[in-house]
Amino acid sequence: MKKILLVLSTAVMVALAAPAFAGAKQDAVMDHYKKLAKGSFSASRGKAFFGATHTGGKPATPSCTSCHTKSPANTGHTRANKPIAPMAFSKSPDRFGELKKVEKWFGRNCRSVLGRECTVQEKGDFLAFMFSQ
Amino acid sequence: MKKTLVMTAMIAAMALTPANTWSKNRGVKDELTKTECGACHMVFQPRFLPAVSWTNIMSDLGNHFGEDATLDEETRIKIEAYLVKKARKKEFKKVIDGKQPIRITEIRWFKREHRREVSKRAMKRAGTMSNCVACHKGAERGQYDDD
Numbered sequence: 001m002k003k004i005l006l007v008l009s010t011a012v013m014v015a016l017a018a019p020a021f022a023g024a025k026q027d028a029v030m031d032h033y034k035k036l037a038k039g040s041f042s043a044s045r046g047k048a049f050f051g052a053t054h055t056g057g058k059p060a061t062p063s064c065t066s067c068h069t070k071s072p073a074n075t076g077h078t079r080a081n082k083p084i085a086p087m088a089f090s091k092s093p094d095r096f097g098e099l100k101k102v103e104k105w106f107g108r109n110c111r112s113v114l115g116r117e118c119t120v121q122e123k124g125d126f127l128a129f130m131f132s133q
Numbered sequence: 134m135k136k137t138l139v140m141t142a143m144i145a146a147m148a149l150t151p152a153n154t155w156s157k158n159r160g161v162k163d164e165l166t167k168t169e170c171g172a173c174h175m176v177f178q179p180r181f182l183p184a185v186s187w188t189n190i191m192s193d194l195g196n197h198f199g200e201d202a203t204l205d206e207e208t209r210i211k212i213e214a215y216l217v218k219k220a221r222k223k224e225f226k227k228v229i230d231g232k233q234p235i236r237i238t239e240i241r242w243f244k245r246e247h248r249r250e251v252s253k254r255a256m257k258r259a260g261t262m263s264n265c266v267a268c269h270k271g272a273e274r275g276q277y278d279d280d
Binding site for chain 2: 107
């Protein structure tokens with residue numbers, strides 16, 4: 001009985017603790033970008049990029065904040081008004097764990113907002129900002 | 134005589150069936166389509182639009198109603214095939230700029246159905262007419278007559 005309780009409480013503790021760290025899957029995604037980058041990534045540069053108004057993209061989406069709101073901790077909305085779970089990793093701990101999915105959305109949203117692909121630096125800074133939130 | 138009766142019955146049955154048999158509409162079951170086409174809005178049922186509309190939508194995903202919704206080619210082809218297979222069988226009589234509509238919200242029956250009965254409050258909550266689920270709770274299951 002005691003043993004079961006111990007196992008259970010350990011499981012609960014692990015479950016509670018998990019979201020505080022970027023998981024192994026997220027590390028693998030970050031490593032992919034780190035390998036491609038020249039320098040290191042910066043959360044504060046990522047923050048500036050996230051909040052900036054860009055030109056060259058599609059008129060309805062000049063900024064990341066057009067859909068994600070000013071704070072990544074908030075629930076956002078698509079242009080069709082469907083809710084978007086927060087980008088902040090502390091709020092959505094299952095985000096950024098699959099490279100193919102991350103690349104799909106960087107592709108779409110960078111073209112929509114900036115009218116071009118994002119650079120490795122921009123992607124890494126963006127992720128660093130989200131993991132810090 | 135018998136023939137006339139059968140004919141009359143058939144015509145009556147046709148008149149009673151709505152032109153767009155949306156009551157028969159069901160939710161989308163294809164997982165790939167559900168994931169990819171349900172990311173930004175509800176998964177619209179393919180029965181709302183004829184095949185050519187879906188082909189046109191799927192060949193211009195880089196420019197999807199003012200947004201980039203590009204898919205990798207393998208996924209794109211699979212989803213297009215599904216949508217075309219399940220599409221509305223008949224094309225619309227009324228074309229838009231010489232083409233079949235690509236918006237459900239621009240189809241004539243849709244406009245007629247929503248012209249008067251939509252309140253300002255409901256519209257504000259929905260944000261856009263494309264947001265079917267805001268007003269029709271059963272929309273993703275293909276149910277639009279539950280309210």
